[in-house]
Amino acid sequence: MRFSRREFLKVAAAAAAAGRLTPAALASLGRVLRIEGGPRVIWLQGAGCDGDAISFLNSIHYATVDSLLTTTIDLEFQNNLMAVTGDMAVSVGEAAGAEPGYILVVEGAIPVGGDGKYCTVWHGLSMYDAVVEFSQNASFILALGTCASFGGVTAGAPNPTNSQGVGGVLGSDDRLINLPGCPAHPDWLVGTIVYLLTNGYVPPLDEHRRPLEFFGRRIHDNCFNRREYCGQGINFAPELSGEGCKELLGCKGKRTYADCPMRKWNSDGSGEFGVNWCIGSGTTCLGCVEPGFPDALSPFYVYLPTPDGTESPDDGDRGTTVGGPEKKVTNRPDNHREMGEISGHDDHN
Ligand code: SF4
Numbered sequence: 001m002r003f004s005r006r007e008f009l010k011v012a013a014a015a016a017a018a019g020r021l022t023p024a025a026l027a028s029l030g031r032v033l034r035i036e037g038g039p040r041v042i043w044l045q046g047a048g049c050d051g052d053a054i055s056f057l058n059s060i061h062y063a064t065v066d067s068l069l070t071t072t073i074d075l076e077f078q079n080n081l082m083a084v085t086g087d088m089a090v091s092v093g094e095a096a097g098a099e100p101g102y103i104l105v106v107e108g109a110i111p112v113g114g115d116g117k118y119c120t121v122w123h124g125l126s127m128y129d130a131v132v133e134f135s136q137n138a139s140f141i142l143a144l145g146t147c148a149s150f151g152g153v154t155a156g157a158p159n160p161t162n163s164q165g166v167g168g169v170l171g172s173d174d175r176l177i178n179l180p181g182c183p184a185h186p187d188w189l190v191g192t193i194v195y196l197l198t199n200g201y202v203p204p205l206d207e208h209r210r211p212l213e214f215f216g217r218r219i220h221d222n223c224f225n226r227r228e229y230c231g232q233g234i235n236f237a238p239e240l241s242g243e244g245c246k247e248l249l250g251c252k253g254k255r256t257y258a259d260c261p262m263r264k265w266n267s268d269g270s271g272e273f274g275v276n277w278c279i280g281s282g283t284t285c286l287g288c289v290e291p292g293f294p295d296a297l298s299p300f301y302v303y304l305p306t307p308d309g310t311e312s313p314d315d316g317d318r319g320t321t322v323g324g325p326e327k328k329v330t331n332r333p334d335n336h337r338e339m340g341e342i343s344g345h346d347d348h349n
């Protein structure tokens with residue numbers, strides 16, 4: 001059985017993420033995965049489950065992960081995918097961070113308590129210090145997943161490690177783009193990277209610094225339950241397996257902004273959108289992309305009024321699909337960065 005280089009990379013990248021490659025094989029993989037001259041990406045993983053990295057490996061729509069890694073970006077540091085380990089990995093990370101102009105991807109929350117020692121990137125470097133230090137030379141900072149964006153599950157009460165999202169550590173920063181999700185959809189990361197490479201500046205964002213392209217509409221506005229069932233006499237589902245709107249069963253679609261109903265998850269590999277999503281598979285939207293998830297969206301399977309109280313479950317507006325409330329666009333000319341500020345790197349050893 002012969003593999004094409006493209007097929008090999010796809011399998012190898014998945015195997016590397018699953019921890020099935022030996023150090024020697026990883027070294028070989030690293031030599032072919034790193035490309036010369038592409039925009040440089042440094043990917044830090046903090047307090048989380050690595051789910052966003054695994055989700056990233058399913059990228060199909062904008063670009064497959066192997067084409068992204070071999071022809072588009074230079075992924076200089078990423079725990080799961082990089083070639084080297086141990087002291088050599090530390091040296092690679094330190095050298096990468098010393099050269100300005102990269103895209104910094106942060107996955108997982110940042111424990112601030114205990115002087116940061118609840119989570120280390122490598123011996124002697126806490127995740128907190130790593131985010132502060134690596135952000136200094138970054139052109140853009142992508143907080144990938146809800147933990148990195150807002151603290152997420154890691155910061156759930158009582159949060160003994162005082163974990164925070166990137167914004168909680170860095171404060172206001174016009175380079176920061178939040179890409180929440182538990183996990184984040186691969187399209188949200190790859191699409192944002194493609195946008196940055198194409199335009200050279202931060203895309204239009206909402207008040208939580210999420211790209212409007214992906215997070216500009218409520219789940220509820222595009223839910224098939226609203227279009228197909230509501231207003232047709234079926235209304236609310238009596239149980240999760242039943243047909244109809246799941247709001248009384250705890251669906252948070254009215255307060256959740258994401259394009260899951262159209263984009264869906266798990267593409268069949270044709271390059272098209274995915275095959276299913278949470279409500280499509282019979283459950284509810286848990287609101288996983290929202291600040292405060294999971295605590296503020298809990299209990300998951302109990303009806304909660306929308307925070308502003310403007311819509312009751314029987315709001316009488318269910319037979320039509322309408323746009324969500326206008327979202328505040330926060331990108332301004334002064335947070336546009338020129339393409340040249342994402343530097344390539346042509347000095348790999
Ligand atoms: S409340 Fe949930 S299930 Fe009901 S229409 Fe809205 S998003 Fe769909």
Ligand code: SF4
Nearest residue numbers: 260278285286287288
């Ligand atoms: S439908 Fe809701 S819970 Fe499911 S992935 Fe999308 S935002 Fe998260």
